[in-house]
Amino acid sequence: MKRLSVVLAVVMVLALAASAGSISGKVSGVTGKSVVYVDTIAGKTFPAPAQHPVMDQKGLLFVPHIMVVQQETTVDFLNSDNVQHNVFWPSIGGDKKAGHNLGTWPKGEKKSWKFDHPGAATLLCNVHPEMSGYIVVSPTPYFAETDASGAFHIKDVPDGSYTVVAWHEGAKTQSKPVTVKGDTTQDFTLSK
Amino acid sequence: MSKHWRTVFFGVMAILAVVIVVLATPPRADAIPAFSRQYNTSCSTCHIDFPKLNDFGKAFKDAGFKFPTDDESMLKIPPVLLGAPAQSELWPKAIWPGSIPGQLPVGLRMNNYFQVVGANRGNLTGGGVTPPGTGFVPRTDFETGFFSIFTAGNFGSDIAFWADDDISVAGANANGGLGDGYLKFVNIGRFMHLPKDALTFRVGQFELDLPFTQARSYNISPYDIYTEANIGAINTLFPQQNVNNGFALADAAQGVEFSGGHQYGGYHYSVAIVNQNTGGPIDTGTNIPTATGGNNGGLGFFSDSNFKDIYGRFSYRFNLERNAESRHSIQAAGPAGPRDHTYLRLGVYDFYGRSVQRFTGTNGTLTAREPFYRLGGDFDFGYHGVFNLYGLFMYGRDHNLLPVDSEGALLPLPLATGTMISGFMNGVPATFSGGFMQADYMVYPWMMVIMRWDSVHSTADLLNGAAGSPTNFPFAFNTTRNRFTPGVQFLIHANIKASFEYQIRPQQSVTVGDNGLPAQPFRTNAVTAGLEFVY
Numbered sequence: 226m227k228r229l230s231v232v233l234a235v236v237m238v239l240a241l242a243a244s245a246g247s248i249s250g251k252v253s254g255v256t257g258k259s260v261v262y263v264d265t266i267a268g269k270t271f272p273a274p275a276q277h278p279v280m281d282q283k284g285l286l287f288v289p290h291i292m293v294v295q296q297e298t299t300v301d302f303l304n305s306d307n308v309q310h311n312v313f314w315p316s317i318g319g320d321k322k323a324g325h326n327l328g329t330w331p332k333g334e335k336k337s338w339k340f341d342h343p344g345a346a347t348l349l350c351n352v353h354p355e356m357s358g359y360i361v362v363s364p365t366p367y368f369a370e371t372d373a374s375g376a377f378h379i380k381d382v383p384d385g386s387y388t389v390v391a392w393h394e395g396a397k398t399q400s401k402p403v404t405v406k407g408d409t410t411q412d413f414t415l416s417k
Numbered sequence: 418m419s420k421h422w423r424t425v426f427f428g429v430m431a432i433l434a435v436v437i438v439v440l441a442t443p444p445r446a447d448a449i450p451a452f453s454r455q456y457n458t459s460c461s462t463c464h465i466d467f468p469k470l471n472d473f474g475k476a477f478k479d480a481g482f483k484f485p486t487d488d489e490s491m492l493k494i495p496p497v498l499l500g501a502p503a504q505s506e507l508w509p510k511a512i513w514p515g516s517i518p519g520q521l522p523v524g525l526r527m528n529n530y531f532q533v534v535g536a537n538r539g540n541l542t543g544g545g546v547t548p549p550g551t552g553f554v555p556r557t558d559f560e561t562g563f564f565s566i567f568t569a570g571n572f573g574s575d576i577a578f579w580a581d582d583d584i585s586v587a588g589a590n591a592n593g594g595l596g597d598g599y600l601k602f603v604n605i606g607r608f609m610h611l612p613k614d615a616l617t618f619r620v621g622q623f624e625l626d627l628p629f630t631q632a633r634s635y636n637i638s639p640y641d642i643y644t645e646a647n648i649g650a651i652n653t654l655f656p657q658q659n660v661n662n663g664f665a666l667a668d669a670a671q672g673v674e675f676s677g678g679h680q681y682g683g684y685h686y687s688v689a690i691v692n693q694n695t696g697g698p699i700d701t702g703t704n705i706p707t708a709t710g711g712n713n714g715g716l717g718f719f720s721d722s723n724f725k726d727i728y729g730r731f732s733y734r735f736n737l738e739r740n741a742e743s744r745h746s747i748q749a750a751g752p753a754g755p756r757d758h759t760y761l762r763l764g765v766y767d768f769y770g771r772s773v774q775r776f777t778g779t780n781g782t783l784t785a786r787e788p789f790y791r792l793g794g795d796f797d798f799g800y801h802g803v804f805n806l807y808g809l810f811m812y813g814r815d816h817n818l819l820p821v822d823s824e825g826a827l828l829p830l831p832l833a834t835g836t837m838i839s840g841f842m843n844g845v846p847a848t849f850s851g852g853f854m855q856a857d858y859m860v861y862p863w864m865m866v867i868m869r870w871d872s873v874h875s876t877a878d879l880l881n882g883a884a885g886s887p888t889n890f891p892f893a894f895n896t897t898r899n900r901f902t903p904g905v906q907f908l909i910h911a912n913i914k915a916s917f918e919y920q921i922r923p924q925q926s927v928t929v930g931d932n933g934l935p936a937q938p939f940r941t942n943a944v945t946a947g948l949e950f951v952y
Contacts, residue, residue: 284490284491284493285456285457285458285491306487306491307484307486307487307490308473308484308486308487308491308747309746309747309748309750309754309755310754310755311753311754311755313753313754326752326753326754328750328751328752328753328754329750329751329752329754329755330750331742331750350754351753351754351755351756352461352462352473352748352754352755352756353458353459353462354459354461354911355457355458355459
């Protein structure tokens with residue numbers, strides 16, 4: 226009986242693995258890092274990640290310049306500079322109601338914010354207008370950043386039909402319907 | 418439509434046209450003057466509306482053109498070391514190590530103007546008590562302003578430097594040429610265990626530590642009181658004054674200055690010892706060493722006297738933030754991010770010098786050394802870096818030594834050519850007063866509206882104009898000259914600015930009435946548009 230249970234469990238895992246594919250492809254038309262994610266899946270929610278990624282302000286720069294997080298993720302904003310900074314974003318995904326200003330905090334301290342609105346947030350500092358950073362909020366845990374060549378790979382995506390979004394700083398966001406069945410390929414060509 | 422209203426109409430239309438062009442251009446913050454390049458940051462890190470400094474910019478300047486803390490980590494272009502820091506351990510057997518900026522810290526500034534003058538401009542060249550001018554004052558005029566080069570930075574060891582020069586014209590000081598050129602030894606009080614920044618030393622040519630800078634003013638027209646020279650009255654209607662002091666507070670000074678404190682909060686003081694330069698004659702005979710050296714050698718001379726003038730200033734700035742940490746920080750911590758403090762600064766200043774006039778007398782050259790001072794106070798109120806109200810008052814007084822003949826009788830002024838004098842006697846001092854008040858409001862971070870009131874009270878200017886020898890102001894109609902100057906400035910980019918002023922100028926006159934005083938007053942109001950850029 227015990228042996229049979231183990232066999233069944235292995236079969237179920239293999240079956241699940243067989244139905245979880247991936248989306249690969251290349252984002253062209255732009256240079257530098259892009260973000261690709263699976264858009265909202267109707268009727269499906271995902272637990273919020275427990276980990277708090279850190280967006281730093283160091284040397285009058287946002288570090289990292291681009292961060293992609295799952296919706297409901299709490300991001301810690303750190304000031305590592307000995308000058309005062311702040312962080313605000315005028316909108317998220319073009320929705321100005323989702324804009325927010327975190328205020329001021331001194332060196333070494335953090336302020337946290339839970340991103341519960343999908344889309345890209347442009348991070349700005351109101352005293353150093355040359356500073357900018359981006360947090361791309363994915364409504365699903367299926368997202369990836371491109372490498373230097375523009376290639377991306379989103380793994381563990383269950384088979385099904387989705388809308389996949391490609392985002393790049395300063396370019397028009399592009400959405401494409403994608404049917405995932407095993408390993409699937411989808412390329413994007415973005416323009417500014 | 419009358420000529421006056423046509424002037425106003427065309428002026429307003431010109432402003433509107435440029436405003437529309439400006440508003441149609443989305444503002445960007447990508448200015449790259451000298452410090453922007455070094456730190457890879459925008460002009461607005463230090464400026465509200467260049468060259469107007471915000472609190473961080475004041476701290477940057479106080480620190481010797483450095484970030485007040487962690488400067489090295491902020492520099493995107495590392496400095497070039499002129500010796501390893503460890504060389505300091507070998508001193509005095511090695512040169513103390515310093516550094517130079519990794520990139521030549523040079524900035525350039527250029528501006529252009531367009532001016533529309535009121536219809537009354539024709540009166541200035543028409544009939545009057547003086548021979549009418551043969552010139553012509555145009556209704557509209559394009560003018561180039563200055564094209565200046567400036568370099569500033571830090572050589573390490575808290576030694577800062579600044580030099581700026583108007584390279585578009587020949588001349589010196591207000592007429593172009595070298596503006597400021599100095600070395601500043603920041604925080605030398607550390608060698609005497611004084612509190613941080615309690616003592617800084619500056620040497621070279623510089624604008625005095627004025628309450629509000631003229632050399633780096635963001636206004637198109639200067640503050641009238643800063644350029645007021647004290648020329649005594651020579652008019653039979655008034656006791657005569659043998660005062661011919663060309664000194665103006667905005668003039669560049671040569672000398673040394675001790676200062677301390679901070680401009681962004683708390684106390685600040687400065688004491689400067691500078692050349693006397695009241696416009697008196699400087700001997701340039703063949704045996705006098707000249708600036709260019711040659712066979713005579715030497716450096717030439719700038720002073721017109723052996724006396725050195727003294728300028729002192731003290732101010733205290735109260736930052737009015739409730740939170741103590743925020744109050745003592747360089748910038749306040751607002752709910753929407755760092756911003757300038759709400760503050761009130763109060764200050765006093767005094768300049769003391771001697772104006773020298775030399776005459777040929779019965780006993781050779783006779784020198785009238787007339788002590789003078791310029792004394793005043795100022796206030797400066799700022800609210801969150803959005804609203805700024807400030808003002809200054811000045812009182813000027815020159816001692817008056819009148820020439821007398823061998824019998825002690827007063828000689829009429831102006832002296833006829835060849836008149837020999839035997840000495841001097843005290844006369845009525847020459848005085849003037851005045852000041853200005855200005856309000857700035859930032860409608861947007863790229864748009865500032867301004868209202869200014871300048872006022873100069875000088876009986877001598879009125880009388881000298883009536884006597885046909887106008888000096889400071891051509892034919893003043895009143896002893897008090899008020900000028901109101903509304904303006905607006907737009908940052909097209911952080912380094913490109915369009916400025917507009919409408920000067921409601923003081924009444925003036927070119928006609929003398931039966932009472933010997935100016936008559937038939939008129940104003941020559943003017944609209945000035947400026948476009949400048951720095952890079």
